[in-house]
Amino acid sequence: MERIKVAVLGAGGLVAQRLQQRLANHPWFELTAVAGSPRFQNHGLGDVPWILDEQRPELPPLNVLDVASADTVSELFNSGVVIAFSSLPREQAAQLEPLWVNGGITVFSNASAFRGARGVPLVIPEVNPTSLENGGEDLNHACATNCTLLPLILPLAALHETYGLKQYTMRSEQGLSGGGHEYMMSALQNGHFSSEIPGEAEKTEAEFSHILGWEGDASLTCQRVMRADGHHVFVEATFERPVDAESVQLALETWSQNHSMGDLPSAPKQPLTVVDRIQPAVHLFADGEGFPVHPNPAKDLAAGMAVVVGNVTCPSSTTVRFEAYSHNTVRGAAGGVIFLAELAYWKGLVSTKPVHP
Numbered sequence: 632m633e634r635i636k637v638a639v640l641g642a643g644g645l646v647a648q649r650l651q652q653r654l655a656n657h658p659w660f661e662l663t664a665v666a667g668s669p670r671f672q673n674h675g676l677g678d679v680p681w682i683l684d685e686q687r688p689e690l691p692p693l694n695v696l697d698v699a700s701a702d703t704v705s706e707l708f709n710s711g712v713v714i715a716f717s718s719l720p721r722e723q724a725a726q727l728e729p730l731w732v733n734g735g736i737t738v739f740s741n742a743s744a745f746r747g748a749r750g751v752p753l754v755i756p757e758v759n760p761t762s763l764e765n766g767g768e769d770l771n772h773a774c775a776t777n778c779t780l781l782p783l784i785l786p787l788a789a790l791h792e793t794y795g796l797k798q799y800t801m802r803s804e805q806g807l808s809g810g811g812h813e814y815m816m817s818a819l820q821n822g823h824f825s826s827e828i829p830g831e832a833e834k835t836e837a838e839f840s841h842i843l844g845w846e847g848d849a850s851l852t853c854q855r856v857m858r859a860d861g862h863h864v865f866v867e868a869t870f871e872r873p874v875d876a877e878s879v880q881l882a883l884e885t886w887s888q889n890h891s892m893g894d895l896p897s898a899p900k901q902p903l904t905v906v907d908r909i910q911p912a913v914h915l916f917a918d919g920e921g922f923p924v925h926p927n928p929a930k931d932l933a934a935g936m937a938v939v940v941g942n943v944t945c946p947s948s949t950t951v952r953f954e955a956y957s958h959n960t961v962r963g964a965a966g967g968v969i970f971l972a973e974l975a976y977w978k979g980l981v982s983t984k985p986v987h988p
């Protein structure tokens with residue numbers, strides 16, 4: 632199968648390098664270009680410091696291009712690039728993603744700038760896949776969600792389907808890498824950081840309602856904790872129909888089996904894994920079947936893509952408490968957005984040839 636040509640927007644950031652890592656051996660997508668900020672422009676990609684824990688995978692011999700240049704976009708368009716994965720900061724994404732879209736390249740974004748914008752589907756493959764169809768409009772821009780949303784919404788979508796969600800509360804403990812590389816390194820080196828994450832709770836609540844098409848009472852608090860990766864949420868939810876621990880476990884497992892998207896290269900073997908107790912260090916790279924100890928995300932695309940659910944109890948006949956956990960830069964960012972593009976491609980929504988805008 633001939634792979635389609637893709638670009639990554641961002642050279643040396645955490646999500647940019649997770650994208651490069653996951654594209655190094657991707658069966659459908661060929662990493663053809665990397666375009667970044669002025670700090671690494673014209674550097675060979677191999678000279679950009681590698682900041683992920685795993686070794687740098689073998690990457691093509693590319694020079695980092697100027698992400699803000701219309702000439703870059705038109706050269707890549709003319710050379711057959713059809714998709715760009717954006718890991719730009721919000722402000723730069725707001726300004727630059729339209730440049731790429733208007734240049735005829737479909738943008739799949741991890742940034743928050745266009746989440747919920749008209750004509751830009753905000754999608755989690757297992758939860759609202761049909762939203763990618765964009766009401767029959769051409770798909771030229773789509774967004775993945777906030778990383779904190781994943782461990783919250785996957786189990787609640789499963790339970791909502793069976794019991795009807797009335798309200799929920801969520802408290803998060805989020806890994807430092809969610810704040811970007813500089814923030815994480817400073818916190819790890821100095822040992823102190825602010826646990827507050829301004830705007831995160833509001834963003835997560837709004838994206839939850841948008842994706843699930845649900846309106847109801849919710850109360851969310853988000854905080855950073857001293858851990859490099861992994862977002863852990865503690866949830867209590869009330870439902871319209873009666874619950875009990877055994878049927879809740881069954882509802883989670885059944886939903887997970889029914890929503891597996893095994894044909895897509897980045898799909899976890901199942902989206903949810905239910906355990907008795909969550910162990911953050913052990914469960915970070917859950918793949919829906921097990922917990923790889925030393926995964927190689929450049930080859931094992933399912934690792935880190937499943938959400939782990941644990942400590943499930945029913946304190947009343949309509950209330951469920953659970954915890955859930957997932958990898959924020961894999962499922963919550965680079966893996967999630969590539970998964971989204973795979974779904975769009977598989978549905979025939981991405982042209983394999985650039986389309987003149």
Ligand SMILES: NC(=O)c1ccc[n+]([C@@H]2O[C@H](COP(=O)([O-])OP(=O)(O)OC[C@H]3O[C@@H](n4cnc5c(N)ncnc54)[C@H](OP(=O)(O)O)[C@@H]3O)[C@@H](O)[C@H]2O)c1
Nearest residue numbers: 641642643644645646667668719720742778809811812964
């Ligand atoms: N970290 C997470 O868990 C996570 C989860 C979901 C979504 N996101 C989103 O993903 C994006 C990247 O986050 P990150 O964690 O990778 O941050 P990061 O480690 O701080 O990296 C910042 C990225 O932004 C790019 N950048 C900075 N200034 C720029 C400019 N003036 N013009 C163009 N690009 C510029 C950098 O590109 P160069 O390397 O080329 O300088 C770099 O790739 C953000 O929008 C973030 O909200 C992150």
